[in-house]
Amino acid sequence: MSQKFDHHAAEARWQAAWDAAQSYRADDDSAKPKAYVLEMFPYPSGRIHIGHVRNYTMGDCLARTRRMQGFEVLHPMGWDAFGMPAENAAMERGIHPGGWTRDNIAAMRAQLKRLGFAIDWSRELATCEPEYYGQEQALFLDLLAAGLVYRKESAVNWDPVDMTVLANEQVIDGRGWRSGALVERRKLSQWFLRITDFAEELLEGLAGLDAWPDKVRLMQENWIGKSQGLRFTFQVADSDSSFDVFTTRPDTLFGASFAALAPDHPLIAELAAGDPGLAAFVAEARAGGTSAADVETQEKKGYDTGLSVIHPLDPAIRLPVFAANFVLMDYGTGAIFGCPAHDQRDLDFARKYALPVTRVVAPEGEAETPVQNEAYTGPGRLVHSRFLDGMDVDSANAEVIARAEADGWGQGVTQYRLRDWGVSRQRYWGTPIPIVHCAACGAVPVPRDQLPVVLPEDVSFDIPGNPLDRHPTWGRVDCPSCGAPARRETDTLDTFVDSSWYFIRFASGPVDRPFDPEIAARWLPVGQYIGGVEHAILHLLYARFWTRALHRIGRIGITEPFAGLFTQGMVTHETYQAPDGRWLSPDEVDIRGGVASIIGSDAIASIGRSIKMSKSKRNVVDPDAIIATYGADAVRWFMLSDSPPERDLAWSESGIDGAARFVQRVWRLASDLAEAGTTAGDADPKLARVVHKTIAAITGDIDKLQFNKAVARLYELTAAIERADASPTRDEAIPVLLRLVAPMAPHLAEEAWAAVGQPGLIVDAPWPVADPALLVDDMVTIAVQVNGKLRDSFEAAKGAARDAIEAEALARDKIVRALDGKAPKKIVVVPDRLVNLVA
RNA sequence: GCGGACGUGGCGAAACCGGUAGCCGCAGCGGACUUAAAAUCCGCUUUCCCCUGGAAGUGCGGGUUCGAGUCCCGCCGUCCGCACCA
Numbered sequence: 052m053s054q055k056f057d058h059h060a061a062e063a064r065w066q067a068a069w070d071a072a073q074s075y076r077a078d079d080d081s082a083k084p085k086a087y088v089l090e091m092f093p094y095p096s097g098r099i100h101i102g103h104v105r106n107y108t109m110g111d112c113l114a115r116t117r118r119m120q121g122f123e124v125l126h127p128m129g130w131d132a133f134g135m136p137a138e139n140a141a142m143e144r145g146i147h148p149g150g151w152t153r154d155n156i157a158a159m160r161a162q163l164k165r166l167g168f169a170i171d172w173s174r175e176l177a178t179c180e181p182e183y184y185g186q187e188q189a190l191f192l193d194l195l196a197a198g199l200v201y202r203k204e205s206a207v208n209w210d211p212v213d214m215t216v217l218a219n220e221q222v223i224d225g226r227g228w229r230s231g232a233l234v235e236r237r238k239l240s241q242w243f244l245r246i247t248d249f250a251e252e253l254l255e256g257l258a259g260l261d262a263w264p265d266k267v268r269l270m271q272e273n274w275i276g277k278s279q280g281l282r283f284t285f286q287v288a289d290s291d292s293s294f295d296v297f298t299t300r301p302d303t304l305f306g307a308s309f310a311a312l313a314p315d316h317p318l319i320a321e322l323a324a325g326d327p328g329l330a331a332f333v334a335e336a337r338a339g340g341t342s343a344a345d346v347e348t349q350e351k352k353g354y355d356t357g358l359s360v361i362h363p364l365d366p367a368i369r370l371p372v373f374a375a376n377f378v379l380m381d382y383g384t385g386a387i388f389g390c391p392a393h394d395q396r397d398l399d400f401a402r403k404y405a406l407p408v409t410r411v412v413a414p415e416g417e418a419e420t421p422v423q424n425e426a427y428t429g430p431g432r433l434v435h436s437r438f439l440d441g442m443d444v445d446s447a448n449a450e451v452i453a454r455a456e457a458d459g460w461g462q463g464v465t466q467y468r469l470r471d472w473g474v475s476r477q478r479y480w481g482t483p484i485p486i487v488h489c490a491a492c493g494a495v496p497v498p499r500d501q502l503p504v505v506l507p508e509d510v511s512f513d514i515p516g517n518p519l520d521r522h523p524t525w526g527r528v529d530c531p532s533c534g535a536p537a538r539r540e541t542d543t544l545d546t547f548v549d550s551s552w553y554f555i556r557f558a559s560g561p562v563d564r565p566f567d568p569e570i571a572a573r574w575l576p577v578g579q580y581i582g583g584v585e586h587a588i589l590h591l592l593y594a595r596f597w598t599r600a601l602h603r604i605g606r607i608g609i610t611e612p613f614a615g616l617f618t619q620g621m622v623t624h625e626t627y628q629a630p631d632g633r634w635l636s637p638d639e640v641d642i643r644g645g646v647a648s649i650i651g652s653d654a655i656a657s658i659g660r661s662i663k664m665s666k667s668k669r670n671v672v673d674p675d676a677i678i679a680t681y682g683a684d685a686v687r688w689f690m691l692s693d694s695p696p697e698r699d700l701a702w703s704e705s706g707i708d709g710a711a712r713f714v715q716r717v718w719r720l721a722s723d724l725a726e727a728g729t730t731a732g733d734a735d736p737k738l739a740r741v742v743h744k745t746i747a748a749i750t751g752d753i754d755k756l757q758f759n760k761a762v763a764r765l766y767e768l769t770a771a772i773e774r775a776d777a778s779p780t781r782d783e784a785i786p787v788l789l790r791l792v793a794p795m796a797p798h799l800a801e802e803a804w805a806a807v808g809q810p811g812l813i814v815d816a817p818w819p820v821a822d823p824a825l826l827v828d829d830m831v832t833i834a835v836q837v838n839g840k841l842r843d844s845f846e847a848a849k850g851a852a853r854d855a856i857e858a859e860a861l862a863r864d865k866i867v868r869a870l871d872g873k874a875p876k877k878i879v880v881v882p883d884r885l886v887n888l889v890a
Numbered sequence: 891g892c893g894g895a896c897g898u899g900g901c902g903a904a905a906c907c908g909g910u911a912g913c914c915g916c917a918g919c920g921g922a923c924u925u926a927a928a929a930u931c932c933g934c935u936u937u938c939c940c941c942u943g944g945a946a947g948u949g950c951g952g953g954u955u956c957g958a959g960u961c962c963c964g965c966c967g968u969c970c971g972c973a974c975c976a
Binding site for chain 2: 055265266269270273274276278280296297298299300311349351375376377378379381382383384386387388389390394395396397399466468584587588661692693694695698700701703705706708709710712713715716719759760762763764765766767770773832833834835836838839840841844876877878879881884885887888889
């Protein structure tokens with residue numbers, strides 16, 4: 052009888068066949084409608100992990116479906132290949148980051164190919180190659196020329212041992228994560244991109260992204276952090292100095308009892324020079340951690356500068372000026388006025404330093420109720436505020452802003468939390484910033500004909516710090532402008548720059564330019580982008596910004612790069628722990644009947660809940676091993692089944708067993724048909740209905756990326772075909788099933804398609820189309836409820852008259868019994884659905 | 891602290907617009923085939939009870955409705971994001 056489906060042979064055979072036919076090559080010149088399906092490209096860490104497999108399987112399923120539906124599909128793959136892990140590997144093993152990265156890419160590419168993804172490999176790119184980053188340098192210079200790039204001094208976290216800049220996440224308890232050295236704040240001259248110029252349009256653009264998850268839009272909205280308020284100047288009494296503050300609550304100005312400046316504020320720096328106490332306070336404030344936990348527990352502290360400022364609405368009022376640890380230099384103006392009654396932080400501060408607390412907003416009748424330990428931030432009317440008294444908060448805000456503008460001491464402004472994007476990294480393994488520093492000419496762009504600025508290969512990582520800084524020759528160049536000896540910029544670009552435009556380069560990647568706008572326009576924007584939520588803010592915001600920046604300088608026609616976005620869940624796995632608390636890997640236990648016995652011992656492991664795979668919990672599974680055992684199709688099938696794609700998927704041995712079983716079931720259907728040949732006789736209208744309903748449902752499910760539902764329906768269809776008696780309908784149903792399965796299990800589908808004698812490759816076969824006539828049933832089940840409780844049900848012709856249904860319902864034995872002789876007070880009839888009798 | 895999502899069998903989950911809760915899969919139980927096992931196939935599988943049937947049931951408590959997993963109000967819990975943002 053039928054042989055088992057041999058996944059090893061089928062995978063090799065069909066992957067070769069697709070390659071030979073160049074099945075997944077995207078044709079720029081195709082007349083077909085275009086579909087651009089993209090998954091976030093991976094960092095080449097060394098091995099594909101199961102999360103990647105899930106991500107790419109989803110995209111692949113969609114891409115394959117679109118292909119069969121007649122779209123010209125662009126489904127590319129590349130490598131986000133610059134970044135720290137390569138440098139860390141270089142330091143640890145004394146190898147070159149480039150070699151390490153390229154080896155990893157080769158290994159991971161082979162892994163992806165084993166899964167049979169429908170990828171146009173001719174468009175593959177790696178961001179670490181000069182062909183890519185050289186074009187990025189060109190775009191950087193374009194943005195520089197357009198004034199969207201600038202250079203300024205900025206504080207960084209400096210690790211004095213590793214001689215490198217650390218990201219905030221790399222600073223743990225004030226120490227470098229790798230060296231353990233106390234981190235210093237250093238000022239460095241760094242390059243910035245003017246993303247804040249785009250704050251408003253990035254915010255407004257979110258409204259149009261209706262195929263994005265609300266969650267991501269909201270996260271971006273919060274990140275941009277728009278707020279409106281008043282910016283005004285405080286004059287320091289008996290002095291020429293002044294400073295600006297920003298507030299969203301100008302209405303509470305009469306409740307002000309102090310002003311406070313960030314420890315990093317320039318005015319504080321000035322004063323600290325002559326005030327050792329203040330200098331000590333500043334040093335102490337800087338030492339305080341910036342982590343969430345630190346901030347939460349940190350006490351509000353201040354230092355009285357001895358200065359006072361003049362209240363803008365009444366020169367007679369003077370407010371003391373403090374340096375305060377809770378005022379941030381990088382939001383607003385780095386200075387505030389404190390209104391303790393209506394701001395919790397100000398209240399805490401005021402209590403500590405015995406400053407007045409004056410209520411200026413109160414709900415009805417509470418004007419004289421003192422504010423105790425909780426600041427009042429609710430609605431109400433202004434009190435103790437002279438000309439503002441009696442106004443509501445909004446009117447008072449507007450009134451104060453109007454006066455400030457009329458009298459010239461302040462103005463209404465919109466403030467954003469978003470800051471300009473600092474892109475300088477003091478590292479080797481990144482895109483060199485194409486700038487030359489000349490003593491006479493300043494920062495000079497590298498001329499276009501000298502791009503790319505290529506990273507030198509002869510570098511070593513045995514000494515800490517950026518090897519570009521100590522390279523003997525690379526940094527020495529002549530100034531492109533005056534010809535005098537000059538030095539290269541040794542900083543490289545943040546790797547988020549690399550990933551901000553790769554999707555454009557996929558659409559069009561000429562050798563002499565970053566992209567061809569006309570060709571790129573044929574594909575962009577990306578129709579469906581799929582990746583993890585962890586990129587909800589940074590990557591997705593930067594890519595949106597980069598696209599808008601290119602749009603502003605006339606390089607591209609679109610403003611939004613990703614029309615549709617889907618954020619998929621993680622793949623999790625149960626955890627196993629030995630009685631002594633040691634974590635066990637899945638292949639150290641044998642699970643039967645919910646009990647995990649430890650292999651090679653008679654002890655029982657405790658089973659923990661399914662959580663994110665991590666090395667420390669040892670609950671990681673290796674895709675390669677699983678593909679070898681179960682086959683690519685079973686793995687792909689499992690990745691799409693069970694859990695909704697936006698939720699986490701719990702990997703389990705039994706789950707993948709089930710998937711492998713299904714592959715065999717489909718294969719059996721096909722090979723039995725191949726053996727038996729076609730059937731003569733009558734059609735099977737019941738089966739035909741099932742087939743067509745399934746076609747319609749699955750098409751919709753895949754459109755909505757609800758792969759788990761599509762999978763459930765395919766199980767049902769398979770079961771229905773298995774159960775059906777031989778008929779021409781059944782013979783036709785099997786190739787339909789194969790086409791529906793093809794996006795998920797393509798090797799199986801090809802093998803079976805060939806076995807049943809269908810012509811050509813199934814990947815080129817058209818997607819089945821449901822016959823609308825077969826989607827409607829002529830009989831429906833009517834539920835009969837008494838007082839809302841189901842008592843009976845019966846079959847009726849679809850569209851049957853209300854009276855007839857009502858009469859039938861009342862005549863049913865069970866209903867007569869349930870009503871117990873009483874006449875219903877009310878009868879609700881929902882045609883084709885139910886009858887509810889209210890007794 | 892602020893913002894958001896979610897909560898349904900032993901488990902992963904379905905359920906169009908408010909209309910028969912639990913499709914499908916996993917695990918489990920029973921059976922068939924087999925010398926046996928594997929594989930495969932068939933059946934059962936929310937809980938409880940006085941079991942030809944009945945009651946309860948979608949985190950908890952209320953409400954709207956002929957009818958609520960779905961809508962409204964208030965809690966509880968879990969997860970995620972941001973975090974001294976003036």
